[in-house]
Amino acid sequence: MGQLDATYCYIDEHAAGMVADLQRLVRQPSISSTNVGVRECARLLAAMMGEVGISARVIETDGLPVVYGSILADRPNAPTLLIYTHYDVQPADPEAAWEAPPFEARIVGDRIIGRGTTDAKGNLMVHLKAVEALRATCGLPINVKFIFDGEEESGSPSLPAFFERHRALLAADAVLSFDGGFDAGDVPRITLGSSGLVSVTLRAHGAKKDLHSARARLVPNPAWKLVWALASMKSRDGTITIDGFYDHVRPPTEAERRLLEQAGWDDAAQLRDLGVDRFLGGVTGVDALQQLLYAPTCNISGIAAGYVGLGRKTLLPAVAEVNLDFRLVADQRPQDIVEKVKTHLVRNGFGDIEVFSESGVEPSRTSPDTPFARLVADAARIVYQREPRIAPTSDASGRQGVWFATKLGVPGAGSAIGPPDWRGHAANEFITLSHYIAGVKYAATIWTLFGDQQTTAPELAVSR
Amino acid sequence: MGQLDATYCYIDEHAAGMVADLQRLVRQPSISSTNVGVRECARLLAAMMGEVGISARVIETDGLPVVYGSILADRPNAPTLLIYTHYDVQPADPEAAWEAPPFEARIVGDRIIGRGTTDAKGNLMVHLKAVEALRATCGLPINVKFIFDGEEESGSPSLPAFFERHRALLAADAVLSFDGGFDAGDVPRITLGSSGLVSVTLRAHGAKKDLHSARARLVPNPAWKLVWALASMKSRDGTITIDGFYDHVRPPTEAERRLLEQAGWDDAAQLRDLGVDRFLGGVTGVDALQQLLYAPTCNISGIAAGYVGLGRKTLLPAVAEVNLDFRLVADQRPQDIVEKVKTHLVRNGFGDIEVFSESGVEPSRTSPDTPFARLVADAARIVYQREPRIAPTSDASGRQGVWFATKLGVPGAGSAIGPPDWRGHAANEFITLSHYIAGVKYAATIWTLFGDQQTTAPELAVSR
Numbered sequence: 054m055g056q057l058d059a060t061y062c063y064i065d066e067h068a069a070g071m072v073a074d075l076q077r078l079v080r081q082p083s084i085s086s087t088n089v090g091v092r093e094c095a096r097l098l099a100a101m102m103g104e105v106g107i108s109a110r111v112i113e114t115d116g117l118p119v120v121y122g123s124i125l126a127d128r129p130n131a132p133t134l135l136i137y138t139h140y141d142v143q144p145a146d147p148e149a150a151w152e153a154p155p156f157e158a159r160i161v162g163d164r165i166i167g168r169g170t171t172d173a174k175g176n177l178m179v180h181l182k183a184v185e186a187l188r189a190t191c192g193l194p195i196n197v198k199f200i201f202d203g204e205e206e207s208g209s210p211s212l213p214a215f216f217e218r219h220r221a222l223l224a225a226d227a228v229l230s231f232d233g234g235f236d237a238g239d240v241p242r243i244t245l246g247s248s249g250l251v252s253v254t255l256r257a258h259g260a261k262k263d264l265h266s267a268r269a270r271l272v273p274n275p276a277w278k279l280v281w282a283l284a285s286m287k288s289r290d291g292t293i294t295i296d297g298f299y300d301h302v303r304p305p306t307e308a309e310r311r312l313l314e315q316a317g318w319d320d321a322a323q324l325r326d327l328g329v330d331r332f333l334g335g336v337t338g339v340d341a342l343q344q345l346l347y348a349p350t351c352n353i354s355g356i357a358a359g360y361v362g363l364g365r366k367t368l369l370p371a372v373a374e375v376n377l378d379f380r381l382v383a384d385q386r387p388q389d390i391v392e393k394v395k396t397h398l399v400r401n402g403f404g405d406i407e408v409f410s411e412s413g414v415e416p417s418r419t420s421p422d423t424p425f426a427r428l429v430a431d432a433a434r435i436v437y438q439r440e441p442r443i444a445p446t447s448d449a450s451g452r453q454g455v456w457f458a459t460k461l462g463v464p465g466a467g468s469a470i471g472p473p474d475w476r477g478h479a480a481n482e483f484i485t486l487s488h489y490i491a492g493v494k495y496a497a498t499i500w501t502l503f504g505d506q507q508t509t510a511p512e513l514a515v516s517r
Numbered sequence: 518m519g520q521l522d523a524t525y526c527y528i529d530e531h532a533a534g535m536v537a538d539l540q541r542l543v544r545q546p547s548i549s550s551t552n553v554g555v556r557e558c559a560r561l562l563a564a565m566m567g568e569v570g571i572s573a574r575v576i577e578t579d580g581l582p583v584v585y586g587s588i589l590a591d592r593p594n595a596p597t598l599l600i601y602t603h604y605d606v607q608p609a610d611p612e613a614a615w616e617a618p619p620f621e622a623r624i625v626g627d628r629i630i631g632r633g634t635t636d637a638k639g640n641l642m643v644h645l646k647a648v649e650a651l652r653a654t655c656g657l658p659i660n661v662k663f664i665f666d667g668e669e670e671s672g673s674p675s676l677p678a679f680f681e682r683h684r685a686l687l688a689a690d691a692v693l694s695f696d697g698g699f700d701a702g703d704v705p706r707i708t709l710g711s712s713g714l715v716s717v718t719l720r721a722h723g724a725k726k727d728l729h730s731a732r733a734r735l736v737p738n739p740a741w742k743l744v745w746a747l748a749s750m751k752s753r754d755g756t757i758t759i760d761g762f763y764d765h766v767r768p769p770t771e772a773e774r775r776l777l778e779q780a781g782w783d784d785a786a787q788l789r790d791l792g793v794d795r796f797l798g799g800v801t802g803v804d805a806l807q808q809l810l811y812a813p814t815c816n817i818s819g820i821a822a823g824y825v826g827l828g829r830k831t832l833l834p835a836v837a838e839v840n841l842d843f844r845l846v847a848d849q850r851p852q853d854i855v856e857k858v859k860t861h862l863v864r865n866g867f868g869d870i871e872v873f874s875e876s877g878v879e880p881s882r883t884s885p886d887t888p889f890a891r892l893v894a895d896a897a898r899i900v901y902q903r904e905p906r907i908a909p910t911s912d913a914s915g916r917q918g919v920w921f922a923t924k925l926g927v928p929g930a931g932s933a934i935g936p937p938d939w940r941g942h943a944a945n946e947f948i949t950l951s952h953y954i955a956g957v958k959y960a961a962t963i964w965t966l967f968g969d970q971q972t973t974a975p976e977l978a979v980s981r
Contacts, residue, residue: 261792276817284748328725352733353740359819
C-alpha cells in the first residue's frame with residue numbers, strides 16, 4: 054500500500070480544512086420533509102464539488118434535486134465507480150434538546166455536533182475529500198460518479214424516475230454507498246444487499262353506504278370478503294399461497310450462510326427486543342437470522358372497516374381496506390408480485406376487489422465472493438485494522454447503493470463511516486473528528502483497490 | 518262491542534283534556550343521551566299516572582330511572598297485562614330546523630309538533646288515558662302494569678339488570694308495547710317478535726409494540742391471526758361454521774310464512790334501497806324477506822389493526838381487533854353464542870385470542886296463532902276499520918315489549934299509534950290529534966278484548 058501512504062499523510066496534514074468543509078456543509082440546513090434549505094444546500098454542494106475538480110450539476114427531479122457529479126481518472130482505461138449517498142437531513146426539532154444549535158456544527162471535544170454530521174453529510178464529504186487527497190498525491194485511480202440524493206430521509210420517492218430518465222449518466226462498473234455509522238463495538242460494517250418492498254392496498258366494496266347490521270342477512274359484507282381473500286393468500290403455517298410467489302427467490306450461497314454464522318446472532322436478546330416468546334415457525338439461531346434476511350413476507354400492515362372501539366356500532370360497512378406490504382428478497386420484482394396478487398384474486402373469485410399499488414423497491418444482493426465486495430472489506434481491514442462485519446443483505450429496504458447496483462446490473466456495497474451510537478435522527482447527532490478523517494482514508498483506499506483490481510480482474514468489466 | 522261504545526264516547530268528549538295532558542308531558546324535556554330533564558320527567562310522569570289512579574313510582578336503575586306503575590282491574594280474577602314503552606326522547610338539535618320550538622308542543626292544524634309527541638310520549642299517554650276512560654265508563658277490565666323506560670333512545674342498557682332485580686314486580690299474562698307510528702298508507706302495524714343481538718370483540722396480540730414490518734419474518738402478526746380465526750368461523754358460502762351455532766334456530770311456522778307472503782316485499786325496491794345488485798345467496802321474493810327476518814348472522818361490524826390510508830406505513834401491528842355482531846333469531850341465546858365462539862376459538866388453535874362480550878339482547882317471537890296476538894289484531898280492525906300489517910318478527914333488535922314477553926315466558930306484541938312519516942328522531946316530529954285519540958281507543962280496546970278473552974281462553978293463564 055505504499056502508494057496510499059502519501060495520500061494518508063496528505064489527509065492527516067489537511068484534516069483541519071476537511072473538518073471546516075464538513076462544518077460548512079452542515080451549516081446549510083437541508084430538511085427534505087419540510088423543504089427547508091434543500092435547494093440552497095444542493096447549490097452549495099455542487100460548488101464544493103467543483104472546488105475539488107468534480108464536474109457537478111443540480112438535476113431537478115419530480116421532487117427535490119439530485120446533485121450529480123463526475124470526475125475522470127488520472128490514468129487511461131480506468132474503471133468507473135458510482136457513489137450514492139444523500140445531502141438532505143432529518144428535522145432538528147426539538148431544538149431545545151440540543152447542547153449546541155443543530156446547524157452550528159460546533160466542535161465539542163472530539164465531536165462535531167450537528168444535524169447531518171454523520172447522516173449523511175459526513176459520509177458524503179469524505180468522498181469529496183478523497184478526490185482532493187488522491188489528486189494531490191498519486192492521482193485519481195478511477196473514474197467516479199456521484200449521486201447525492203435530496204430526498205433520502207423521505208424515502209427517495211423520485212429516485213426511480215430519476216434513474217429511468219438519466220440512466221445514461223449512471224453507467225458504472227460498481228456502486229458504493231456510504232450512510233450511517235459503525236456497529237456497536239466500533240466495528241465497521243459492510244452491507245451487500247437490501248430487501249425489496251412493495252405495498253399493495255386491497256379494497257372491497259359492499260353496499261353503496263354503511264348499513265344497519267340487520268341488513269347483513271341480505272347484503273354482502275366487504276370485510277368478510279377481504280378476510281376470505283386474505284386467508285386464500287397465506288396459510289396458517291405462514292406459507293404464502295399466491296401462485297408463483299417464491300419463483301424468483303435466490304437462496305443464500307455457502308459464503309452468505311457463513312457470514313450469517315459469523316454475525317453473532319443472539320436469540321435471547323432478539324426475542325427480548327422484539328417482545329415475543331419465540332420466532333415465527335419456531336426457528337432459532339442462525340436459521341432465525343436467515344429467515345429474517347432471506348424470507349419474503351406478505352404482511353398486513355393495516356386493515357380497516359366499520360367501527361371498532363368504545364360504544365360499538367352494529368353496522369354493515371360499505372368498504373373494507375387492507376394494506377399489505379410484501380418484503381421481497383433477491384431476485385423477486387415488485388411489479389411481478391403485484392401482477393401475481395391480481396391474478397390470484399381473479400382466479401380465486403375475488404376479481405371485484407380493487408388493487409392499488411406503487412412502484413415498490415427492488416431487492417438487491419451482491420455476493421460476498423464478488424471481487425468488488427472483497428475489496429471493500431479489504432479496504433476496511435487496511436484502514437481500521439479490524440475485521441469488518443459483513444451483512445450479506447439487510448432486512449430493511451431502501452433505494453441505496455446496492456439498489457442502484459442491482460438496477461445497473463453491477464456489484465454494489467454499502468458501508469458507513471460514522472461512529473457507533475451517532476444519535477441518528479435524534480438530538481445531538483455527531484461525528485467524531487477521528488471517524489471523519491478515517492472515513493476519507495477509507496474512501497480513498499476503496500478507490501485505489503478498485504483501480505488496482507480492475508487491471509487484474511477483467512471479469513468486472515464484462516459485467517457492465 | 519257495546520261495552521266499548523261508552524268508552525269511545527268518553528274519549529271523544531274528553532279529547533281536549535287528553536291533548537292537554539300529552540302537551541304537558543312533551544313540555545318536560547327528557548333527553549336520555551345528554552341526561553337533560555330525564556328525572557324531572559320521571560317525577561312528572563309518576564304524578565300524572567297517580568292522577569288517573571295508577572300506583573306509580575320512580576325506580577332507579579344503573580342508569581336513568583324506570584317509571585313503574587300498576588293498577589288493579591275493577592273485576593275479580595282479571596288477567597294482567599304489562600305495558601312497555603318509554604318516556605325518554607331523542608335530542609332536538611338543530612332546534613333552528615323546527616317550525617315550532619321542540620318542547621312547546623304547539624298545535625298547528627291537526628298536528629301537535631314536538632319532540633316525543635309520537636316517540637314515545639304519545640304512545641305512552643294513550644295508556645294513561647285508556648285507564649281514565651275505562652274507569653270512567655265500564656270499569657278497568659284487567660290488571661295493568663307499566664314499565665316506562667328512561668333509556669330506550671340509548672339502547673336500554675340498564676333494562677336487563679332492572680329485569681333481574683324486579684322480576685317479581687313484572688309477573689303478567691302478556692306484554693304489550695307501543696312505540697312509533699303506522700306504516701305507509703296509514704296502516705296499523707303489529708310486530709310479534711324481534712331479533713336478538715350480541716356483540717363480541719376479538720383481540721389478537723403479537724409483539725409488545727408495533728414493529729417495523731421487516732420483523733414480520735420473525736414475529737407473528739395479530740391481524741393474520743384474526744383473519745385465519747375469522748375465516749374458520751364463516752365459510753365463503755355464508756354458512757357460520759361455529760359448532761352448534763344453528764342449534765336453537767326456530768324456523769317460521771306456516772302462519773308466519775303466510776304473513777311473510779302478505780307483506781308486499783318488493784325485491785327491486787329493496788335492492789335499490791340497499792344499493793346492491795342481488796341479495797346474499799341469490800335469494801329473491803318472500804325467501805329474501807324470510808332470510809332477512811329468520812337468518813342469524815355473524816357480521817364484521819368493525820376491524821382494525823395497524824395503519825390504513827394515505828402515506829402507508831410498513832408496520833407490523835402489535836394488536837388487531839375485530840367487532841362481530843351476531844344477529845340472533847328465536848330461540849338462540851346471546852350467552853350461549855358467546856360460549857360457542859370461545860369454544861370454537863380454543864378448539865381451532867386460537868385460544869390466545871381475547872374475547873370480550875356484553876350481555877346482548879335475546880331474540881323473541883310470539884306466534885301469530887296465539888290468542889293474544891289475534892286479539893291485538895282484532896282490536897286494530899275494530900278501531901281503525903282496516904286490516905293491520907302483522908310482522909311475525911323484526912330484523913332489528915331491542916329490549917321492547919316482545920323482549921319482555923320472552924323473558925317472562927308469555928305472549929307479547931308490539932304496536933304503534935303515531936301517524937306514518939311522523940319524523941322520528943328528526944325536526945318537526947309530530948302526532949296528529951286523530952291518531953292520538955284513536956290510539957287511546959286502541960289501547961282501551963286491546964285491554965277489553967284481553968279481559969273478555971281471558972274468561973274464555975284459560976290456556977293463557979296456564980302459560981303464565
